[in-house]
Amino acid sequence: MTDMSTRWKRTLCVALTGISIVTVAAASASAGEISVWVWDKAFNGDTMREAGEIYTKAHPETTFNVDDTASQDDIRAKLQTQLLAGSTEGLPDIVLIQDDIAQKYLQSFPGAFEPLSDSIDMSVFAPYKVAAATLDGKSYSVPFDSGVTGLFYRSDYLEEAGFTAADLENITWDRLVEIGQAVKEKTGKQLLDLDMNDTGVIRMMMQSAGEWYFNEDGSLHITDNAALKKALETYAKFYQADLVKPVSGWAEYTGAFTNGEVAVVPVGVWITATIKANADQSGKWAVAPIPRLDMEGSVNASNQGGSSWFLLSSSDNKEEAIDFFKTVWAGDQDFYQDILIKRGAVGSLLSAREGEAYKASDEFFGGAPVWQNFSTWLGQIPSVDYGTFTAEVDAAVAAQLPTIIQGGDIDAALQAINDQAQQQMQ
Amino acid sequence: MNPALLRRGLVYALLSLAAFISVFPFYWMIIGATNASADIIRGKTTPGGALFANAATFFATVDAPRIFMNSAIIAVVGTALTLVVSSLAGYGFEMFRSRIREKLFALLLLLLSIPFAAMMVPLFVMFSQAKLVNTFVAAILPTVASIFIIFYFRQATKAFPSELRDAAKIDGLNEWQIFLYVYMPVMRSTYAAATIIVFMANWNNYLWPLIVLQTADNKTITLILSALTSAYTPDYGMLLFGTVLATLPTLVIFFLLQRRFVEGMLGAVK
Structure with missing residues (x-):
């Protein structure tokens, strides 16, 4: 079989050399150039470019080529197709991967990514970030941005309703519902905006208790997941108290709070740029710790999103890349x-x-x-194992949300989530 | 009330609604291109003054000449090749009788039901072994034999009068000449309609170019627009400006070939 395919390869190579000469140059990076795939020019793109410049200044022979012309979904599609096809031609040296999908890649494509914990001291990074990309005792990523969450809120609305910053310190979500009711009474503003296709808030509630959708062995942890149950109950409370402005899609989601239609936004720290883009609202915003679930083990710190750098084993520039990670990302x-x-x-x-x-x-x-506050919370985020099927369970959770907010039985919903996810995971 | 008038009014109301639903996205796109991102999010539906700012951001962010050139090469070459290959096949399927003809054709139609995503990995392996990854050749080749267009040409060829072919044969033309000098001119409406369909499909083609075109300088406008939407803080004004630009070529082709398109769709042979 191998012989066959090599011969087939060789024949084709010879036959098609003519064609490839006239076609555009292949994508493989030249020696000494580290190529990187990112998905947001202004954020992770420019950040990586800057990191690259710092390294190139000290090591002029190593340059960087940061490609931000693909969306995150596109990068996943490309990476998946190529790794499935077993072809590493044109793959970058370094790729950015969101934390909650990292395990899927590590487990589905063993050997595709380079273990980094042997050469880089992982204890300098936030532990929950390292845990997300650790498999069988080896860590495969250099953590990049944190999705440490905070409760962004309109201090002017809260003040109007008689609340100070201290009233939002270390509270539970149930307390936030009470506050939301008072704020609505005084200001007429909804507490928060939610997109029912997005399970972000439920996930951050669950992680604050150190729980996720899976057990250690990868099996589903749904019907007996007290944190998830509590999170769904809380989610329903927002709606039952009529504190939600329903939105659909990212533009509407960000539009609602940048237009001052809601009082709080529980979200990852990366939203800061979007909020601060409205300079006229300066001084009207504040950030409190994220509320916790009213249960044992839940803390006032959690995470939403965030991504890390992975080094592909197929890279020709592994040594330089690791040295780059060490000096800039783990040290500067x-x-x-x-x-x-x-x-x-x-x-x-x-x-x-x-x-x-x-x-x-x-x-x-x-x-x-x-x-300073965010970085304090960063160190407190409970580590969870994001497993390989988070996206599948997310879809199953989202499917139950319409029933849940209408007062549907939570245990029945958990069972339904479990069943749907089980089916998807086969 | 006059029932005929009432029915007419109802028809007009329904048609107006349908027209509104079809036209509004275009209106929204064009209006959006003139507004700042924040206004678009607020749902502003009136023209704004940010057109030039959006254009400036777009041209600063995207290497537009190069990207549009890439799209154009893939779309034009792809369309030309598809028309030649698929119309020949459609002609052949209808003109030449053979025992396995219908079975073969049925098999082709069956292939239509295989989703492209299922063929992607083997296709990629093929092109990777042929060292064609990240070339326009790889982006174009898999689309050239379009089963749908073969089917479309075969159906249209049914209306092609066989007397013409017989007459041409008597005049001493061989099969290639008949195809070139008799069939193609007679079927120009069909070609025009197929051009629009194929050009649009090639211009908007997303999944395969995404996988096979790897470097930024080889990407098409469709891929670039998709990447722009996924930024953490998308600039919708700039994005919609880009979308307007990306829509123009298809629009121009459509209007140029519109009359023939309608004829072609009706299967007219002149």
Whole structure:
């Protein structure tokens, strides 16, 4: 079989050399050039470019080619097709992968990614980020942005309803519902906007209790998942108290809070740039710790989204790439200050909080040291195993939300989620 | 009330509604191109003054000449090849009788039901072994033998008068000449309609180019627009400006060939 395919390959190679000469140059990176796939020019693209420039300054023979011309979905489709096809031609050296899908790649394509924990000290990063890309004792990623969550809120609305910042410290979601009712009474504003196709809020509630959809052996952890049950109950409470502005899609979701239609936004720190884009709202916003679930083990810290850098085993520049990771991403504190100021990127290097930028206060958020706060919460996020089927279970959860918000039985919903997910996972 | 008038009014109301539903996305796209991103999110439906700002951002973000050139090469070459290959096949299927003809044709139609996603991995392996990954050749080749267009040409060929072919034969033309000098001119409406369909399909083709075109300088406008939508803070104004530009070529082709398109769809042979 192997012989056959090699011969077939060779014959084709010879036959088609003529064609390939006239066609556009192949994608393989030249030696000394590290290619990277990212999906957002302004955020992860420019951040990686800056990291590359820092490294190139010290090592002129190593340059970087950061490609931001594909969306995250596109990158997944390409990566998956090529790894399935067993062809690494044209794959980059480094690729950015969102944390909650990392395990799927690591387990589906063993050997495709380079273990990094042997050469890079992973203890300098937020533990939950490292855990997301650890398989059989080896870590495969250099953590990038954190999705550490906060409760962004309109301080002017809350004040009008008689609440101070202290009233939002270390509260439960149930307490937030009470606050929301008071705010609505006084200001007429809904508490928050939710997109029923997006399970983000439910996931962050669940992770605050250190739980996820799966058991250690990868089996479903749904019907006996107390945190998930509590999260779904809380989600239903928002609707039952009529505190939700329903939205559909990202534009509507961000539109509702940038237009001042809702009082709070429980979300990952990466939303900061979107909120701060409305300069006229400066001083009207503040950030509190994310509420916790009213149960044992839940803390006022969680995560939503976030991604990490993976080195492909097929890379021709592995040594340089690892050295680059070590010196810039795992060591350069100034770099982390810079990307925070320029792009609002909260990295996962724990010691970065000692830098100037992290200690600074932000007038937009009423002069509070928001970055210091976020980095404190970052260290408190419970680690969970995102497993390989998070997307499938998400879909099953979303399918039950319409029933749940109408007061449907939560246990029945959990059973239905379990059944649907089970089917998908086969 | 006059029942005929009432019915007419009802028909007009329904048609107006349908027209509104079809036209509104276009209106929204064009209006969006003139508004700032924040206004678009707010749902502003009136023209704004940000057209030039959006254009400037678009041209600063996207290497437009190169990207549009890529799209054009793939669409034009792809369309030309598809028309030649598929119309020949359609002609052949109808003109030449053979015992396995219908079985073969049925098999072809059956192939239509295989989703492209299922063929993607083997296709990629093929092109990768042929060292054609990240070339326009790879982007174009799999679309050239279009089963739908073969089917379409075969159906249209049924209306092609066989007397013409017989007459041409008597005049001493061989099969290639008949195809070139008799069939093609007679079927020009069919070609025009097929051109629009194939050009649109090639211009908008997404999944396969996404997989096989790897470097930024080889990508098509469809891929670039898709990437722009997924930014954490998408600039919708710039995005819609790009969408307007990306829609123009198909629009131009459609209007140029519109009359023939309608004829072609009706299966007219002149």
